[in-house]
Amino acid sequence: MKAIIQRYGHDIVTGIESIFANKVKSLLTALGIIFGVAAVISMLAIGNGAQQEILEQIKMVGVNNIVISPVVGSDSENENSSGSEDGPQVSTKKFSKGLTLLDVEAIKEVIPSVERVTPVISFNYSAILDGKSKPVVLEGINNHYFHLFNITLQSGKEFTDEQMANAFPVCVIGDNIRKVFFNQEDPIGKHIKCGEIWLQVVGVVERRDFTASASDEMGISSTDNKIFVPAKTVNMRFRNRALIRADEVEALATSQGGEANQSENINQLDKIIVQVDETEYLSSTAEVIRRMLLRRHNNLYDFEVTIPELLLKQQQRTKNIFNIVLGVIAGISLLVGGIGIMNIMLASVMERIREIGVRQAIGASRIDIIVQFLSESTIISVSGGIIGILLGVALSKIITVVFDIQTIISAFSIIISFGVSVIVGITFGYLPAKRASEHDPVNSLRY
Template structure:
């Protein structure tokens, strides 16, 4: 007749009780035996938490830069089409007016795979409301900007086509600005002053988590301190760096005049010294399908290069592809971290095996006595196997607590995002129990194989 699990437990309960008593009677030795497992489990949990946090950061960054987006930014204009500095004595310096609204229009009109385009102009201002002044980033964008970057409006509404076409002085404000100026009231419909312009608030942006590490490489910035206005409002009412200024016209007197009268755009055309000619700070382009990102980026590069007289005064970046490459690197990094932490668990298991082997020889008389009064080989194996498994499981439980605390400390002290997942806890605990069983079996088998007569002689 097949025995039930409860019957099996009753059969070996006494052996398990003896194992527990042995552990409790040698608390210090049992604790030191479990140290390897404790630190191994803590290392596995904390390392996997770092890896999970890194993966989550990448996913958040992809949301921040938007799906299938390409970002075009201006760079140093002193590089020619061959990547060589154009300020040499043998060449005339070609003229490029920099990143311009016309470039954005050309992209959406020319390239079929492009879904949406938003030019962006950013300026630093002080917002003023009832005598309070607060530094803000004033950003001019198109209505598509919010959808492209997954920005949620939690109060009010988006820009309308009329706002964009007419350059209406309306704005959508970030969470910090709302809390600063409209903490006790509804901001929608009220006015806020930037420079000499009064802007009507038509919406507020929902606060979202922002990873500062993303800002440097991807050009991402938090929307919490932004006042966002239509691009035409920015160019009409605040600043248009692409407009022809009197000092530029003075510098253009003479040879430069042919450029505006239909001359060759590659002819020499000086710029106002020390002034940027980039009308836009960047252009964000959204592509229909992810598979089209690389090809579209290449077409955009060639299109703008032709429009800018073969001057590389811009840079085309595909953040999603860079982030996915970073994610792949993180996955490899996680495997390495997990392997290193796993090795510490194996070392802990070897420590258990060594201590239990030594314990067998220390307790040889006990083993002989139990065998003499009727204990079978299975009873001896269960006793020592239970002892090693209980030590390992106890070390695993303490290691889980240490691992969670360590992950939290890493987050607080090193400002590294960590996420402790239920899966990592289960894996670490399961491995610790398995290590106790595997590395405890050899000492248990060694104890059971002792000759009772020889054991009693010791």
């Protein structure tokens, strides 16, 4: 082993000396590998970041959830009239009360595959305490909401059955609201004014990261600036859109033609979130809900049923395909870098025929020549791979900072790109090394 190292170690040293003797050519040879490795690492980092974002969104929307949203001002309302031209027009417009708490009760009682269901009522208010004011989202829910969206409480407790049934003025606040109004004290048991109503704080939601691309249409939204209260509390103490108010009657009487504003939201609820006990029942349960609500709403499509998890998984499949394309493109760039090594090494062989002849004349064997040229290509590819790794990591950080795109650098991408760069250097360096060893020493010295 010592003799082998001494013999071929000299060949490797000779290869290194040749690299430093031709610095510019060696650098140009390594550029293909450098940019190829950097492209693989940065592109896979973008892909990993996209996958992580999707997984976070799936976690935030919960598992096996179905979102039912109202369609305000829907064109699906069938409206026609009967009567003569000069006679009175009779409207046959169908009427629906929109999404109500009765729909929630019906879904819970009728459909056996439903595990949890919660109403969601959202209004914008200002929270006030000790001269401080902060815009907040008041959200009427039940306790199932916290389980549906994997929300945990950092302190306090959820609503009791008595508080929800009797519309008690209690609330669970988000982390930002706690910091603004109760930064130096425990908020549990304290009161905060929302609109004109004083609410007692019974719990505080644990803070969690929220991605900007998360969609509220899928039921994803930050909890940090929200005040959660029982749904009945919202309807009884704040506002119930299903009831006719005096100001609405006055507006209807004074409006032109005596016609109400058709675009006004009359839905008691802004959403109904349903959780199915098994994933395989998602689509069938969504269809049953759609048919049941259609009958309850007088055959009006004034609602929309969506399955966020399936939409996100479809996005994930699309991004996976995109990641594969990115990986293939980056792999092609590595392949092009390897071809560049082979071409430049072949050209180097032609330029160094006399050097090869001299080495052979003083006793170098074909294996010595192969080891020399193969060591040159391997060292170039290995050094290019190391530089490419550093460049790829830097590019990933720059993409995150400049373009606000989440990137995750994995050890797998670094290992695979570096390994491929070494394999490319050895593979594409062997042909020039073999060709160099096959030269006739006599002809090489005459060159």
